[in-house]
Amino acid sequence: MTSTAPRTAHTAAVAFGYADDVVVRCVREVHDAVARRVFGRWWGGHVPKVAHDAVASVAYAGVSGGLRGASRGLRHLADRGVGRSVESTPRTRLLRSAVNALVGDRLADGKDPYALPMVLRSDGADVVPDGAGFARAYPAATGEVVVLVHGLGENDDSWDFRAQRHGRTYDDTLHEQTAATPVRLRYNTGRHVSDNGAELSDLLADLVAAWPVPVTRLHLVGHSMGGLVVRSATAHGVAGRAAWTEIVATVVCLGTPHLGAAMERAAHAGSRVLSAVPESLPFATVLGARSAGIVDLRHGYVTRDEWHGQDLTARWGDGRLAVAPLPHATYHFVAAAADLIVSGRSAAGAGRDGAVVVAHASASRVPGGHLGLLNHPRIAERLVGWVNGRPPALVTGSDHPHSTPTQEGRP
Structure with a gap:
C-alpha cells in the first residue's frame, strides 16, 4: 500500500527538482552569456562556437537529466513509505516549512504532497x-x-x-x-x-x-x-x-x-541590479524566483486586487x-x-x-x-x-x- 504522507525522501526530491529548475539553468545561462562574449570578441568564427555549444548542451542535459531522474526516484520511494515522516521531528517540520516559504506556491499549484495545508x-x-x-x-x-x-x-x-x-x-x-x-x-x-x-x-x-x-x-x-x-x-x-x-x-x-519588508525590498533591488549585465542576468533570475508569499511581503499586500494582473517584479512597493x-x-x-x-x-x-x-x-x-x-x-x-x-x-x-x-x- 502506498503512502501519500511526506517523507524525508520528499525533501531531497524537492531539492533536486529545485536544483534542476533554478541552479542548473542559472549556471547554463551564465556559461552561454560568457561564451557569447568570448567567441564574439576573441575567438571569432562560427564553427568553434557551434562545437562548444554542442558539447555544453550534452553536458548540461546530462546533469539536468540526472537531477530529474533522482527527483523522480526519490518521490517514488517516498510515496512507497520509504524514509521517516517529515512530521516526526521539530527539525524536519521546520525544514518543510522553510521549503514551503521558498517554493510553496509552486508546490501547491502542482498538488505536491510536500506542500503544507492550512x-x-x-x-x-x-x-x-x-x-x-x-x-x-x-x-x-x-x-x-x-x-x-x-x-x-x-x-x-x-x-x-x-x-x-x-x-x-x-x-x-x-x-x-x-x-x-x-x-x-x-x-x-x-x-x-x-x-x-x-x-x-x-x-x-x-x-x-x-x-x-x-x-x-x-x-x-x-x-x-x-x-x-x-x-x-x-x-x-x-x-x-x-x-x-x-x-x-x-x-x-x-x-x-x-x-x-525592507529585507525583501533589498532582494528585489539586488535582482534589478544583477539583471543589468548579461553575465549576471541569470543570477537575477534565481533571486527573482521567490515565492508569491515572499513578494507579497515586499509590498504588504493583503488582497487579491492588489497583485492580480500586475507585474510585481517591476514595482517597488506601491x-x-x-x-x-x-x-x-x-x-x-x-x-x-x-x-x-x-x-x-x-x-x-x-x-x-x-x-x-x-x-x-x-x-x-x-x-x-x-x-x-x-x-x-x-x-x-x-x-x-x-x-x-x-x-x-x-x-x-x-x-x-x-x-x-x-x-x-x-x-
Missing part, C-alpha cells in the same frame, strides 16, 4: 476541524479563543522560541492568566497572503461553528507575515459577511510589514489598497527595536505621508529582534491585558494610536 495544530499534530476533533484536541475549551498565526518560513512550533530561557510560552501565560483557549495555525507561507487569508476566514468559520462550546470572543495574533494573513482574513470575512468577524475582539500584529479594519475590534501593532527585517514604521503601519493602516491601532516597541517577538515576556504580559479587555493605558503605558512605536526599557 490546519490548526495541537501538540505537534493536525487538528480535525469538526466537533469531535476540537473536543479531542482542546478538552478544556472555553468560549474565548486566541488564534496564533506564524510568519514566513515558520510553523506552529515557532511559538516555542526560547521557551526554555523564558520558562513559558504565550500559550502557557494565556492558559494561566485568562479564560481563553490558545490555538496554533500552520500554513504554506509561500502562497499569496490573500489566498491564505481567504482560507483562514473559512477555517475560522468552521472553528466557530464546531467549537465544543459557543465562542463569544475571538482574538487574532499574527507574527510578521501572520499579521498580514490575519488582516486579509478579516477583509475576506467582512466581504463574505462571515459571522465570525462580529466576535473578533482583538487583533495583534507582531513585527508585521504592513508597509512592506499599489496597496485601503483595507477597512474591524471597527469593533482593538488593534495592537508591536515592533522590535532591533528588527533588521521589518522597520518600526512599517510594523506600526504608519507611512511617512501620515497615512495609517488602522487609524485606531496602538503602536509600541519592545527590545529585541524579529524572532524575539514570538515569545517575549513583555508581550506576554500585554496579551493577557488585551485578551482580558483591560484599558490600554493599564496594559502598556506607552502605546499611542497613529504613532511610530516608542522604545521601552528592557523587561
